[in-house]
Amino acid sequence: MVYRVCFGICVRCCRKLLTIVLFAVNRSLRKKRLHLVINTAFADLMLGTVSLPLYTHYLGYRFGLWKGDRPMSIDIFYAIVDTFFLQASLISAAFISGEVLRYLLAF
Numbered sequence: 302m303v304y305r306v307c308f309g310i311c312v313r314c315c316r317k318l319l320t321i322v323l324f325a326v327n328r329s330l331r332k333k334r335l336h337l338v339i340n341t342a343f344a345d346l347m348l349g350t351v352s353l354p355l356y357t358h359y360l361g362y363r364f365g366l367w368k369g370d371r372p373m374s375i376d377i378f379y380a381i382v383d384t385f386f387l388q389a390s391l392i393s394a395a396f397i398s399g400e401v402l403r404y405l406l407a408f
Contacts, residue, residue: 310353317346337397344390352386355379 320342324330359379362371 306357310349310357313349313353314346317342317349321346334400337393337400341390341393341397344386344393347386348383348390352379352383355382 321339324335324339324342355375356379358367358375359371361367
């Protein structure tokens, strides 16, 4: 079970990192309309590299896989990071949807 979660986190991060690298390397993709896609990819990359491991750590304590005290600072850090990058990803997705709607209504 743990290996599947770790594999899923790695696959998700590699996909988003590949998107960002492709955007950085390929000059023809550097258009203004694709900046929101890169912003979403970066926010999802941060969710996958920072927030998902912290959530896995939280679930381990919640279900009794790890013993001992859990520091409150990790909970606060997780809440801040998760909320910030999740909101960034959702706002980017909303702006992309609005941009697509604008182009559809223009035709």
